[in-house]
Amino acid sequence: MDYQQDFAKEVYEKVDSGAEIKVCMQCGVCASTCPLREKMKYSPRKLWTLIRAGRRQEVLNCPDIMLCTSCYTCKVRCPRGIPVIDVMHGLAHYALEKGITPREETKKFGEAFWDSIYETGRVDEATVPIKYCLKDGMIAGLKKSLSMLDIGMALMKAKRLTPKLFIPPNFFIPGSHKIKGLKDLQKMLDKAKAMGARKEG
Amino acid sequence: MSKKICGYICKGCGIGDALNTAKLAKAAGEQGVKEFKEHDVLCSPEGVAMIQADVDAGYNALLIAACSSRVKTDEFAFGSQVLVERVSLREQVVWGLSEADEEDTLMAGEDYMRMGAIKLSKSEPPTPYQLEGEVAKAVLVVGGGVAGMNAALAAAKAGSQVILVEKEAQLGGFLGKMAKLGPQTPPYRALEDTKVDELVGKVSGLDQIKVYTGTTIDKTEGAPGNFTVSLSNGEQVRAGAIIQATGWLPYDxxxxxxxxxxxxxxxxxxxxxxxxxxxxxxxxxxxxxxxxxxxxxxxxxxxxxxxxxxxxxxxxxxxxxxxxxxxxxxxxxxxxxxxxxxxxxxxxxxxxxxxxxxxxxxxxxxxxxxxxxxxxxxxxxxxxxxxxxxxxxxxxxxxxxPNNPKVVDAPLVAFGEDQEKAKQMTEEAKAQNEDWSILNLAYRQGPNLPTLKYAMPDSHFICFPYESRRTGIYTAGTVRRPMRVSQAQEDGVGAAMKAVQVIRAAEVGCAVHPRSGDETFPEFAMQRCTQCKRCTEECPFGAINEDDKANPLPNPTRCRRCGVCMGACPERIISFKNYSVDIVGSQIKSIEVPEEDEEKPRAVILVCENDALPVIDMAARMGKTWSPYFRFINVRCLGSVNLVWIADALSKGIDGVGLFGCRRGEDYQCHFIKGSEIANVRMSKISETLTRLALESDRIKVSEVGINEVETLMDILKSFQDTIDTVGPNPYKGF
Known part of the structure; x- marks a missing residue:
């Protein structure tokens, strides 16, 4: 039996902006404008169909929902005004909340990003990737960072990245200093997290 | 009334620089326009005032040699009793021939002047046709659904008496059977009540609208301004126009x-x-x-x-x-x-x-x-x-x-085939016709409105909504094409406006669309009629009935003035006051054809005024140019082209004859439905005769152009010129 409505209703009610996908008319503009379409198994368009068709497992386990880079092209172009990226992020959060990790790398990178903000109040091009790589452990992390050496060099050439001395495990490095009033920022972030949890719960 | 003719030559828009106006006036003088005046800008208030002064002084036939007849129409209109003939010097000579040498350009200008002058000399001011007796001014609406009721209300609001006939016991149609209506007001989200009672109440509340429910139509006779309709309840009513809003049938x-x-x-x-x-x-x-x-x-x-x-x-x-x-x-x-x-x-x-x-x-x-x-x-x-x-x-x-019987026209191509095949094709077409009727027309051409391919009784799918192929009978709502309630409401109003117009036109004695306001109508020299029935067969609008002896009985208020009958008549007995076989024939004969050794070929192109002429004007305006050997003559429709004109041209030594008209076929754009189709069939038959006379059939070319197809027109002109160069001079030159 296809097109059971239980999962669709769950998405409409519990996922951030989930109800907006009701008006999708399957034109495919999101799919054709997405710069990451080739990396995706499904496009946003097809994900919405799968939601309507009640394919819970396929949707929540799909790495696509964590591939969105928030470029906003789909949201700008959607003729029905669906905030596609909000729903993609909403679905990713919802999956994580249900104990499913659709895409391990994105999760780790997100954590590294969050940690960086939480600990220093800044996002730094040098520290976040290193933190992300080291999530896999010391050896694997170094290997991974070396494999991305060319990207790092290119970034450096373009003056997007300043070389620093990294001393794990404690990232106390000259240059990546903390912002003023970090404690206040952390209070805000804690509060926001609590509010988010309350809403989802 | 005697004609006092005067000609005017405009020297504006570069005409004065490119052409010797004295020579133009002289050429026109050969064909009967002796007096001439010039003006630097004829369409300026001073220029128009100059002409108006002459009109006031008694001149009633004016040859205006300036721009195309499609522009400045308001400036050069002096009332229906003043004949105006326009010579398109600007578009067809100065602009279109800007690359030709001076001599060729002048020759073209002179020919156009001669053609205009002879047409004016032979034209008469029109006497509008008047119906006998009083013109019936009521509008008959058949069908009391959304479109029908809205048509009735709109016609009543415009001041007409309305007779509304509904087959069912009550008004409302499908609207009365609906639970709710789709959203009608912004933001178009909520379903609404049909409010059918309100609408029915409005219709039955008006004194101007007489409603017959549970009634159908037994017979419809007559013509616009004078329909006599017998109802199933035995009553007879008179109406000036009919709106068929019979709605739809659900697919079985x-x-x-x-x-x-x-x-x-x-x-x-x-x-x-x-x-x-x-x-x-x-x-x-x-x-x-x-x-x-x-x-x-x-x-x-x-x-x-x-x-x-x-x-x-x-x-x-x-x-x-x-x-x-x-x-x-x-x-x-x-x-x-x-x-x-x-x-x-x-x-x-x-x-x-x-x-x-x-x-x-x-x-x-x-x-x-x-x-x-x-x-x-x-x-x-x-x-x-x-x-x-x-x-x-x-x-x-x-x-x-559509709630309307399917009527398939016999394919015109049948006329060009051998008789057995033509009979068979006609039989096949007839077999597809549905044998029931709504209006039961007492027309020689059958009891129903002819339909397009899906049984929708429209006459032209783009340009003339509401018009059927029977003048004065308009269709509205879902019988015309599938549509929603809100569209049917508008459709009813649109058809009502058409109905009001056609009644007024019948009163005045002029044509409706597309030759709106034309006061001429076909006149038959009956003593020479051979009862061949071609005019009654070929009239696209069923305007001509027949008596027992097959004499044509024209109904001028049904006529759209296309001249298809004039083109069909082998005896050439049908003519209009300003458009006849003789007039166009004389125009062709007035063209000067140079001797063969001068190597200046000539081709006459008969140009339909509906689509082909606007394309020529547009091409000229866009700076396109063509051969100075072409001579364009405007015709009302390619269907009005009489074969004798081809003979006139060829026997005069003209090297080729072109016919440019609207698209034909299933998605036709012919303004008179089958005019260009008919021209095509007629020309296919003439090629045999030409071969017998040792003339190449390539000399005759029928082409179709859409109203925006400048490039197509240029291609056609180019290839026609090449053809004429290839087939060489007409052997009848100089005879």
């Missing part, structure tokens, strides 16, 4: 027995049946329902077209179910959702309410089950076969058929 679902299991389960119903259920019954018991779109529509085995309302109706009906039971699963299985204009909002609202749309491919879903139904379909968006189970009901969204 019995035809969908095989594809969609109609009839196998009482819970498989059509959208019309479901609407009835929604109006009378309770829908809250429905927990799961599926709508199948395009059930027998856009399908070559059923209705080949889109009915343009079923998607909207299914969205509306899905909302009925959601309103009765918000938890119900509602599916719409579609090929393409087609919800134009505001109905897109309804589609969106249905989605918001949780209706699920599933896209299928060309194959129909399979529907099975004796109690609860199961629907299996290919889901193209998932690219899988999907099952919808436990459905309480399946609604087939079937389309609209």
């Amino acid at each position: 679902p019995e035809n969908l027995k095989d594809e969609l299991a109609y009839g196998s389960n009482p819970n498989i119903v059509t959208n019309v049946q479901f609407e009835e259920k929604a109006k009378t019954g309770d829908l809250s018991g429905i927990n799961a329902i599926a709508f199948v779109q395009c059930a027998g529509s856009r399908d070559q085995n059923h209705l080949p077209y889109c009915s343009a309302f079923c998607c909207l109706v299914s969205c509306k009906q899905a909302m009925y179910v959601k309103a009765a039971n918000p938890e119900a699963s509602v599916y719409v299985v579609y090929k393409d959702v087609r919800t134009p204009s505001q109905s897109e909002e309804v589609y969106r609202e249905a989605q918001r309410q949780g209706v699920i749309f599933i896209r299928r491919d060309e194959t129909y879903p399979s529907i099975s089950g004796s109690g609860k139904l199961t629907l299996t379909t290919k889901d193209v968006l998932l690219n899988e076969q999907v099952d919808l189970e436990d459905l309480d009901m399946v609604v087939l969204a079937t389309g609209m058929k």
Whole structure:
């Protein structure tokens, strides 16, 4: 039996902006404008169909929902005004909340990003990737960072990245200093997290 | 009334620089226009005042040599009793021949002056046709549905008496059978009441509208301004114009027995049946329902077209179910959702309410089950076969058929084939005709309005909405094409405006669209008629009846002044006051044809004034140029081209004759429906004769141009010129 409505209703009610996908008319503009379409198994368009068709497992386990880079092209172009990226992020959060990790790398990178903000109040091009790589452990992390050496060099050439001395495990490095009033920022972030949890719960 | 002729030459827009106006005046003088005046800008207030002074002094025939007859029409209009002939020096000589040498340009200018002058000399001011007796001014509306009632109200508002005839016992039509109406007001989300009683009340409340319910039409005789209509209740009414708003018939679902299991389960119903259920019954018991779109529509085995309302109706009906039971699963299985204009909002609202749309491919879903139904379909968006189970009901969204008998015209090409084949093709066409009638016209051409291919009685699918091929009879609403309620409302008003116009035209004695205001009409020199019936056969509008002895009986108020009868008549007895076989023949004969050794060939191109002439003007305005050996002559329609003109041209030594007109065929754009088709058939027959006279049939060329196709026109002109160069000079030159 296809097109059971239980999962669709769950998405409409519990996922951030989930109800907006009701008006999708399957034109495919999101799919054709997405710069990451080739990396995706499904496009946003097809994900919405799968939601309507009640394919819970396929949707929540799909790495696509964590591939969105928030470029906003789909949201700008959607003729029905669906905030596609909000729903993609909403679905990713919802999956994580249900104990499913659709895409391990994105999760780790997100954590590294969050940690960086939480600990220093800044996002730094040098520290976040290193933190992300080291999530896999010391050896694997170094290997991974070396494999991305060319990207790092290119970034450096373009003056997007300043070389620093990294001393794990404690990232106390000259240059990546903390912002003023970090404690206040952390209070805000804690509060926001609590509010988010309350809403989802 | 004697004619006092004066000619005017404008020297503006570069005409004065390019042409020797004295020589032009002299050329026109050879054909009877002796007096000439010049002006630097003839269309300026001073120029017009100069002409007006002459008109006031008694001049009543004016040759205006300036720009195309399609521009400055208001400036150069001096009332219907003053003949005005325009010579298009600017477009057809100065601009179009700007690359030719001075001598050729002047020769062309002189020829155009001669042609204009002879036409003016031979034309007479028109005497408008007056119907005998009083002109009937009432509008008869057939059908009391949305379109019919709105037509009646609009005509009444415009001051006409209206007779409204409805077959059913009460007014309302399909609107009366609807539970709710789709959204009519912004933001177009909520369903609305049909308010049919309000509308019916308005119609029956007006003294100007006389309503006959439970009545049909037994017989319709006469012509615009003078229809006599016999009703089924024995009464006879007179009307000046008729609006047929007979609505639609639902597509017969019995035809969908095989594809969609109609009839196998009482819970498989059509959208019309479901609407009835929604109006009378309770829908809250429905927990799961599926709508199948395009059930027998856009399908070559059923209705080949889109009915343009079923998607909207299914969205509306899905909302009925959601309103009765918000938890119900509602599916719409579609090929393409087609919800134009505001109905897109309804589609969106249905989605918001949780209706699920599933896209299928060309194959129909399979529907099975004796109690609860199961629907299996290919889901193209998932690219899988999907099952919808436990459905309480399946609604087939079937389309609209016009409530009008299908009438297939005998294919014109039959006239060009051998007689046996022509007979057979005519029989085949007749066999497709449906044998019932709504208006029961007492016309020689049959009791029904001729229809386009899907039995819709329209005359022209783009340009002339409401017009049927019987003048004074207009169609409105879903009989004309499938449409929604809000469109049918507008349609009724539109047709009413046309009806009011045609009555007024009958009073004045002038033509309706496309030659609106033309006061000439065909006159028959009956003593020379041979009763060949060609004019009655070929008139695209059924304007000519016949008596017992096959004498033509023209009905001038039905006439659109295309001149197809004039082109058809082998005895050449049909003519208009300013357009006749003699006039155009004389224009052709007035062209100066140089001797063969001068190597200046000549080709006459008969140009339809509806599409081809505007393209020529447009080409000239865009800076295109053509050979100075062409001479354009305006004709009302290619159908009015009489074969004798071809003979006139060729015997005069002219090297080629072109006929440029509107598109023909199934998606014709001919303003007189089959004029260019007829011209094509006639010319195919003439080629035989030419060969017998040792003339190449290539010398005659019939071409079609759309009104915006400048490049096509240039290609046609170029290739025609090449053809004439190839076939060489006309051997009859100098005879």
